[in-house]
Amino acid sequence: MSELKIVRRIKYQQELDLSFGKDVAATPGGEDLYKCIQCGTCSSTCPVSVYMDQTPRRIIAMTRAGFKDDVLASNTIWLCSSCYACTVECPKSLRITDIMYALKQKAIAEKVYPRNLPIPVLAKEFFSAVMKTGRSNEGRIVARVWLKTNPLKILSHAGLGLKLLRRGRMSIKTERMTGGHDQMRRLLDAVETARAAQPTR
Amino acid sequence: MIMEKKSPQEELRIGVYVCHCGANIASKVDVESTRDFAAKLPHVTVARDYKFACSDPGQELIQKDIKELGLNRVVVASCSPQLHEKTFRNACADVGLSPFYVQMANIREHVSWVTEDPELATRKAKSLVAAAVRRLAFAAPLETKRVPVHPDVLIVGGGIAGIHASLILANAGRKVFLVEREPTIGGHMAQFDKTFPTMDCAACILTPKMSDVKNHPNIMMWTYSEVEEVAGFTGNFKVTVRRKARYIKEELCVGCNDCVEACVLKKDRVQVPDEFNVGLSRRKAVYMPFPQSTPACVVIDPEQCLQLMKGKCAQTCVEACERAAIDFDQSDEIVEIDVGAIIIATGYKPFEARRIAEYGYGKFANVYTTLEIERLVNASGPTGGELRLRDGTTPKVAGVIHCVGSRDRRYNPYCSNVCCMGALKMAHLIKERTGAEVFNFYVDMRTAFKGYEEFYDQILSEGVQFVRGRVAEVTDWAMTDEEKGKLVIRVEDTLVGVARRIPVDMVVLAIGLEPQADAGEIQRKFNISCSNEGFFLERHPKLGPVSTFTDGIFLAGACQGPKDIPETVAQAGAAAAEALCLVDKGFVEIEPNTAWIDEEVCSGCKTCIPLCPFKAISRDEEKRIAVINEALCKGCGTCVAACPSGAAQQNLFTDEQIYEEIEGVLSYA
């Protein structure tokens, strides 16, 4: 017999942050956030909602209402696989996938994501790989991700790696850009400066 | 120079009245400073601000000033002239000032309601007032013309709206032309089985009214007919109607259906879906739309009849008809009628469910629309009232999906108003006829009128399962064995907060209401406006719900927006009353904004003649100049803008008045 646990569920307004919704609405794709009628089409069309602790619809509602901490702590935003099903099905044309991106960015910015969750790491790995070579090498990246999050996995997937190698679908040598690499770096740096110059949203 | 030439002899004494409209104007526009600004303008004798200029005390204030201060011009800075110009004109006329010495400045719709910054709003208001004051200098004391009104009324559309309006007018002793494009009147209501919330049978309450229409001495019921052209103006419309060939002598046919029996086309071989049963059954080339069709008269479909298509057929129908009512030589007939008022009651078009691929209508056999179910449960329907799936089995589980094609930016952004109640009715009927488990999937439940919430209560207590959530998909791939061979409804149960998959045998789509496919054409024919979604636009959402921007043309029923039967009937009554008060008044007053030619100046260059769409301009061969027939002129001013001599002028909109307005607004922009 597990003993009865109780948690305080009530939310006091001071625990919420109404500006959170406004920020999200101000990011590209977030413009229609407040038009949501909570019909749940997103949740039911979402192929991964089965594993989400909050359905996408709830994420929208909570975002609007300022449940910042709960939203950023939720696994939902990380489970979103960017299949855009919700976005095209939404009767009020909310771009839910883009909103999920916005939330991921916020979570990473505020460093509030589950440590063992590989996705943010993947994103970062990806970023650095691209910075280095201008291209990504899935094999490598995935390996590094697992290395950081769950090293055992590497072993469990060694077989697959070999199969890929044998069929020439994974190479030891890194794919590199054929030139223009500096230009790409310059571009990315310039984005920084240009963005800094701009009045922040 | 023009100014010296035309400026008025009498000394101008202008009164300016700045309305607060409660807080509507005053909250944005600084009415006091606008008043003071006006007071300093040339020729302004008095300037006042007032809480509600349109109120009786407000009007009395103006009248008092006219009498005591001898005002001879009045500017009212308030709302749109579309709203209150008449009010203030009448107020002035009552104390003997020409109504056309009144000028309005629209500082509400065009200023306070659309401007954020109070300072800029005030500035804008001032410039509009300045313009109005200057414009008045060139106002003329015009005469409004009275034109007699033709007493008859045309009603377009023979659905419940048209039927109800016709009867009211006919009972009031008016002659009514009821034009319906289908072979019978009755419209969508005739297709329904039951009507919410009372669940009385549609036919039982509709068909008596239909035969009243048929038998009423004052009603010309023209079915299978369409309006071709509309000319003229309020009180005096000239309407051309095409009476399509029915190939049946209407006066002879008694609707015995012998010819239908006789028709050589084998029912199953005929490829025409029966319109009345929305394609759930098939009909022959000669057919009676439905048993209580009014008129009780068959019609021959020229697209199907061998005789009419190929010119050769045994003509078994002709033999079968004892009254020799069949006439293959009939041809369309064009009739012209004169009417004083027109009521448009052209109804709606059901949403085309195929457009939402996710719901699988047309792909999965057992996905139906509400309209199809109405027919299936109807005793005179294709299954004689048996609610069966296409394979003949009875559904054990059914899902009714609300908001199909409504409240959705991709299809129709608006709420179709009737679907919630319709869907509840469906749930009830399905349960009643099959005892099936019924799920209703709704986004928001809208049961807002008399007796509706009670109906919802009843359906709830009948044990219908309500899931709050918009269905994402009706699909046929199974996750569990239970789902195999069923239709699976994917939805989030938003009240629980989890996604669900619900297998059902039958899906019913509560389709929304759309404007008729040819609404745009009708709109042009009758010269009225459409709102964004394509329904006809009422003159004012609150104060002119059945009027249009074209005087003498009124709206009834779903052609103006989604409506259920009670609302439609109520509106039909209102439209009938409006039409009645127009034709009973016997005359209309025409805004004297007609154009005229200054003989001194016209060189007879003929430029204006072809520009008039109403053929009001002709050449006076005596004087060798153009002349405008005031009776025909509608006052658009196109000829005026084109006259290269400035000889053509338009009352209420002379060149001087407009130049003054230009300078006026700019003098304080």
Place this chain on the structure above:
Amino acid sequence: MSKPKAGFYWCASCGGCEESVVDLAEAILDVVDAIDFVFFPVAMDFKREDVEAMEDGEMTVCFINGALRTSEHREMAELLRRKSQFLIAYGSCSYQGGIPGLANLYSRSQILDFVYGGSPSTANPEGNRPQPHFHAPEGDLELPTFDSEVKALDQVVDVDFYLPGCAPPPSLLKAAVEALLSGELPPKGSVLAPDKALCEDCPRIDSKPNEPLISEFKRPWEIEIDHEKCLLAQGLLCLGPATRSGCDHVCINGNMPCTGCMGPVSRVQDHGSAILSALASLIDSDDPQKIDDVLEGIPDPAGTFYRYGLPHSTLFAKCGITQGNGET
């Protein structure tokens, strides 16, 4: 008792206006009998000093033709205004700016650059420009300065009457002189010509269809022009419907469309846009593309509609108000 004195002067003009005086033919003798010309640079040898020597208002009337663009034009206009009781703007240029007025489509510098540089016929390696002051061995030279834009007479001095036309028809001149002599004068600022458009008494008006829709504009050289038929109806761009009558239809009789030299009638503010509106309204199509195709037939709207009146047009009128016709 001495005859009334008259002056006749030209500014930026082609000399056609002087011709029109000669065109009075024998009638000129009556004029000379009746009037004593005291200043007439083309015909007689008077100098500016002679005018300066006169009393103010010594001349009964002075006719000035040509547009004004130089300091000299302005000085002379002011001088003659002082010396005469009635000042008459004579001819289209003086009345509304005339053809020289089209120069206002270009800035002063654009013009000078072209004339003393860009133009094909110019060889000016040193890039010389006309100088107001020039020192020559014979002595110092003074040249008039070149204004920034062309003006009509009434944009420089107060004008009593206008006598339109390029050149003004002798009949109007004769009538004007008679009016002056008899002292039966219309109100100041009047245009001394009928206040109706040309179609009014056009010999071809009856051949103009009652519905003169336009499906194509043609240039005179493109067609064999019918001598009887309304020119507009033949597709020619005739400004008759918008242009003051009184010209005796010399162009029409010469089988050429009216180009608008007499200016608009008094109720029209802007000659160009008035005729524009009339013609465009008559285009026989509702399709934007087709409409444009028809309008292709008017390659130079500004030059066509403002040929004689750019400085007087609503947009280009330099001093807000001018007396005389329409403009307020």
Place this chain on the structure above:
Amino acid sequence: MKYLYYPGCSLKGTSRGYEESILAIFEKLQLPLQELEGWNCCGATAYMAVDEIKALALAARNLALAEQVAGNEPVSLVAPCNSCYLVLSKAQRHMEEFEDIGDVIVKAMREAGLRYEGHVHVRHPLDVLVNDVGLDALRRAASQPLNGLKVACYYGCQVVRPYATFDDQHNPQTMHELLKAVGAEPVDWSLGTRCCGGSLTGTIEKAGLRLCYILLREAKVRGADAVATCCPLCQFNLECYQGQIASMFGDEVDIPVTYFSQLLGKAMGIDERTLGLKRLFVPLTTAAV
């Protein structure tokens, strides 16, 4: 119309077979694809999570390069990878739609000596093959039709979502038409655009593999001999994890997962090696063929 080829990272790695077959068929159709010189990673969806504008800037660079190469000529940038296809299109649209994004990227590109006028037309090979080359041409090219090979046409997400540029979002038909034209027989299933889990398979396996399982099982239920894909990640997910899926859900899901281009190539008589068919884990049992 000029056709430039944007491989994207995967086609140089795990989905070599896709590149090989695409190049081969275009070659054979006399429409040789010229690879975009100096291209870089499209910015990929994973990147969006870290820094959207940078991701879009990366994409924009590729567009700018393409425009440079094309000069004034209208140019199609052919991106076989759904993800690349989407990110490139998204960059283009976002730059138009959101001023501030557009401004930042344009400024940054100027810094880097790049400019983009927005003239590049981002295309998916499916689109090009069906709408430019045309079904008749393909029919003619099919020397060895796939007589009745039952194929589950699987489009994945990002080729029709969120932008339905060349096909219907809910019920795409391009691949169906294409494979029908060369003799295959698409099976009727409703999962053609249901997500395969994308990168989840690599990160949150449980979630990812479930999605793959649903797809593979349904494909088998519908009697497909093979699954045809048009996206590297989809192909990878559906093929490489079949073993794990089987053990995880205790259900055999072995079925060859090819690229549509490989099937097309086969029908056009190109040999298996050239088409990279040898690289498949589950060989295409062409019993039907």
Place this chain on the structure above:
Amino acid sequence: MPDDVSLPIAEDFQPRIIAFFCNWCTYTASDLAGTSRMTYAPNTRVIRVMCSGRIDPQFVLAALRKGADGVLLGGCHPGDCHYQAGNYKCLRRFRLLKRLLTQLGIEEERVRLEWIAASEGDRVQKVTNEMVEQIRKLGPLRLEKIPTHPNGEAAPAPAEPMATATEGAVS
């Protein structure tokens, strides 16, 4: 003259736009914008005419002359004219007027024709804001500045006006 009475233009320049709206469609639409509380730039001054066919090109010029920085013409959509075809007459004049104005050195964006139906309050808002922005970018219309042809092509072939000009310079 009104130009003198008018307030000096603030450093944050407020364009002055005259709008001629037809009574049945566009004027009603801007009433609707009002009743729907759609706020938009306060720079337009609507002058009501019964039909866009009443809009005389002279009005447009007068407005510009008297100090407007732009003019907006609004009528019913093609085919929807309350008077059947007035809007087409307006269109015909507008096409030619546009060409004339560019030739006279007035920027395209300053004069605009829009079809706005009675129900399109949002379009009134959108169009007004757009136009105000465009004209704010152009700055105030300075008729003194005219003539200037940034792209000379607008002007007629230089030949004959030049001739007169030189005459003027040396006479």
